[in-house]
Amino acid sequence: MNNTDCHKATADLKDDKVPGLTLRVFPRGKYFYMYYRWAGQQxxxxxxxxxxxxxxxxxxxxxxxxxxxxxxxxxxxxxxxxRKIPTVRELGALYMERHGSMKKSAKEDLRQLEAYVYPALGKLRVTDVRVTDVDGLHKKLKDRPVQANRVLALVSKMMSLAETWEYRPLGSNPCSRVTRFRERKRIRYGTAEELGALMVRLRHYLPKYRQQATFLLLGLYTGARPIELRTARREDYRDGTLTLRDHKTDGHVDLRTIHLPAQAVELIEQLPKTRDGSLLGIKSPRHLWDKLMEDTGIEGLRRYDLRHSFASVGLSFAGLSLDEIGGLFDHRSTATTSRYAHLIDTAARQAAAKTADAIDVFAKAPLRAV
Structure with missing residues (x-):
């Protein structure tokens, strides 16, 4: 029974063009009803x-x-x-409950849903979502192509699951016809000057901000991902290595081993023990990072870029090969490591220049008499 039925209609106005269409007038509003008979019942x-x-x-x-x-x-x-078909907002809740909450990117998925998907599509029934709806959402984010493509991928996964859960016909995913924006890979390395300035300031702040400074220094000394350092446990540290079960390394390896240089071992040994058993006891060194960027005047460098900087120094200054960098990063795909290949070319050019300079020195030396 509708709520309006709790109050007697004051008037029923029947339409003179469509049989059965009636405008019922209640004290609190006017509503259209359609009267018809089905299987002997009204x-x-x-x-x-x-x-x-x-x-x-x-x-x-x-x-x-x-x-x-x-x-x-x-x-x-x-x-x-x-009415049994969920709205996109309701589908989003189901997605998070049955699928998204188990992903490492669960918080980011939820952020994208609340910031972009729900405002644009949330009220639509899942069966009513069309290509134009998704394409419109995608194009609204065209000034942020990477973010736009991530949102599109999220909606596409939701629509695919909607087919599996029988809310949409199979093969009807509206995202499949939306063209993704071209993305430019962003890899930022700290220059020698920037890394030098960071190291000076980090050592200065180490006594005062032990955990935050150690978090960042470990990123520089090991190339570990921020999420790996955040989730590392004290029991993961043994014999100069961190052996992680919670990681994002490609190839779906069970364990990720981070080999620790003496500098990293010394930093870890000086850390206080934490109540929760985590290695560092903090989730993020954002406060100190912002302070470092302000102190040094460095622009456009992210905390994740410390990982790229580790690879850059290894290739350009320490003489490591791509295979060796891939081994340190536990890359199972050469394509993953190949993003650093141009650094080897730079190192090779520098080596060639030094060799040529050395030959010039020989030329200036007097010939030895035979």
Missing amino acids: RRPKIGEFPTMTVSEAREIAQGMLRDVAAGLDPSAARREA
């Missing part, structure tokens, strides 16, 4: 509120119902089935 579904719904819109819906009845279909049953 049906009277409410189809909209006046004036939010116009008379012409109500007539169009009512005529569609009459056509369904003539075709042997019960419009009320169809409407009840439609």
